[in-house]
Amino acid sequence: MRPLWRCRACGAEWPCQPALLVEYRGDRTGLLIYLGALLAEAGDQLAQLNGHARPDGLHERFLGWARARGGTMFHVNHEPGAEIHHTDPFAVPSGQRSPVRRLRGRLAAPVTLWTAPGPAGLTVSSTLVAEGEPDRLLGLVDAESDLWAAIEAAGRFAVAPLGPPHRQLADRFAGLFPSPGGLFATGPWTDTDYGPVPTDAGGWAGCRLDTAREYGWALLVEATIETVDLAEETAPLLHYRGRYHDLT
Structure with a gap:
């Protein structure tokens, strides 16, 4: 949902849809390219909403979850033997969850x-x-x-x-x-x-x-x-x- 860059389904910060993992199953490189292209667009639009100040943490928000972390790779194709994160990469940290969404x-x-x-x-x-x-x-x-x-x-x-x-x-x-x-x-x-x-x-x-x-x-x-x-x-x-x- 532009220019707020929130999910149209639930209102959370985008990207949040597990559908991305289905659409790009077996193509993590394509997923990173797609998110990288949107990162620039999101940065420009959110900066305008934020008094022309680029929000912090956009790189991690858009790309960090799909990259290697601590030597463990997140595989969107879930091939046999692959290691994946034990937590949902789209999950909002508990301290940042909206009480209205929880309600x-x-x-x-x-x-x-x-x-x-x-x-x-x-x-x-x-x-x-x-x-x-x-x-x-x-x-x-x-x-x-x-x-x-x-x-x-x-x-x-x-x-x-x-x-x-x-x-x-x-x-x-x-x-x-x-x-x-x-x-x-x-x-x-x-x-x-x-x-x-x-x-x-x-x-x-x-x-x-x-x-x-x-x-x-x-x-x-x-x-x-x-x-x-x-x-x-x-x-x-x-x-x-x-x-x-x-x-x-």
């Missing part, structure tokens, strides 16, 4: 998939349904995502609650798992006027876009629920403290 992490949230004609999709764990006349749906999405561009163009979208069998699907649409052939290339899908939905989901809701506005580091999307199609009741997939959980 959010303690709030279990249902995992949903939002899709729109195009097609485009995104995993969302901030979906809220408000009953009324009319019934409404709200959620926080990435303003720079393909999903939002598709919703803005079509004026409508579909929301499907995911279950425990959809962990890999949720990671794929969150950008944390490779998707050769495209996001919708695998799995059974049902086409709707609002966007494709997983056939084996617990149901879906078709929504008409009302409005959207910046809210924190995300975009608060407000919509009217126009149709609901519920299948047999299924167990929900929950997101809690950075991981998926089943309801027991």
Whole structure:
């Protein structure tokens, strides 16, 4: 998220996405070149935000985690016999962790998939349904995502609650798992006027876009629920403290 250089998914300082380790699996040199190119761009933009003073520690933040440390190499390809760091290279030191992020992490949230004609999709764990006349749906999405561009163009979208069998699907649409052939290339899908939905989901809701506005580091999307199609009741997939959980 430029020019703040924070993760659009969680708000942490970028780079923070384990997706980089998937995208550059087996190509640590390519990863270093990619991050090195962005380091210069980030330095210029952050300096402007910081009164033209270049922030300290950018080199370590962008490149240090992918270099050798104390003779131990961090391998992104995890080849057999390779040594890797015993800690997450993206982890924020405990003393620097935001109390707001920690609070959010303690709030279990249902995992949903939002899709729109195009097609485009995104995993969302901030979906809220408000009953009324009319019934409404709200959620926080990435303003720079393909999903939002598709919703803005079509004026409508579909929301499907995911279950425990959809962990890999949720990671794929969150950008944390490779998707050769495209996001919708695998799995059974049902086409709707609002966007494709997983056939084996617990149901879906078709929504008409009302409005959207910046809210924190995300975009608060407000919509009217126009149709609901519920299948047999299924167990929900929950997101809690950075991981998926089943309801027991």
